Amino acid sequence: MITLDEKSRIPIYEQIINEVKRNILQGFLKPKEQIPSIRELATTLGINPNTVKKSYAVLENQNIIQSRSTKGTFITSKIDHILEETVDSCYNRIIKEINELKRLGISERDILEKIQVGE
């Protein structure tokens, strides 16, 4: 299921990209499985087909999906790299925030405690 946030600063076409990846990683979409056609997804989301096309083009470029003329669009058979990349970028953003906190004078110990308690 793909949901969009119109108010977000992130463009719709990027949101679609992220949502497709999320669906794959959560197991809702599996390798070789067919995903909605450009026109169908556009109708579902109430947006223009060109916007979906743009998302699919990027996803294909990242070897996450594969489009076949007159057939449809399918998840790539090998999706292992997606998880790794997504996790890495998550960690990178966390590290970035931690460094920011350190710069503000918060000790690493305090940060880790707060994170644990906060869960």
Add this chain to the structure above:
Amino acid sequence: MITLDEKSRIPIYEQIINEVKRNILQGFLKPKEQIPSIRELATTLGINPNTVKKSYAVLENQNIIQSRSTKGTFITSKIDHILEETVDSCYNRIIKEINELKRLGISERDILEKIQVGE
């Protein structure tokens, strides 16, 4: 010192807001201290005065700076709240990323270990 990232998705006027806050938090700008005039900062950064004005308007609205006609613009005397708010938003972003990692199947223990080792 204020630096801008033209390529960033964050608008210039927001970057200025963040930079002013950062300078305060790092002690480069102190309470009641005068900051560059709208025109001066605009010249320094090579941008339009209206853009700086927009940033200053937001900062004044957040009680971080105070503008006085014909005098200039000054840091507010009370800036304690800024640190708290900034730290809170940092933690919130970290929590958000951690939840994302959990959703991807990473255990909290693994996350915390990775963060510690990564530092």
Add this chain to the structure above:
DNA sequence: TAGTTGTGCTATTACAAATAGTACAAAGGA
């Protein structure tokens, strides 16, 4: 044959950021 698929292309719209330009009043220094 009719419908659906992805593809490719151009033109247009929509929106927010940023710029350009002008004008004003008030303070302060020469």
Add this chain to the structure above:
DNA sequence: TCCTTTGTACTATTTGTAATAGCACAACTA
């Protein structure tokens, strides 16, 4: 007094990107 600098206020324009609109084509399929 004169000049400069300050913040303020306002409108108009430019710019860049996202998104839309619309069309045409080839190929597959029921």
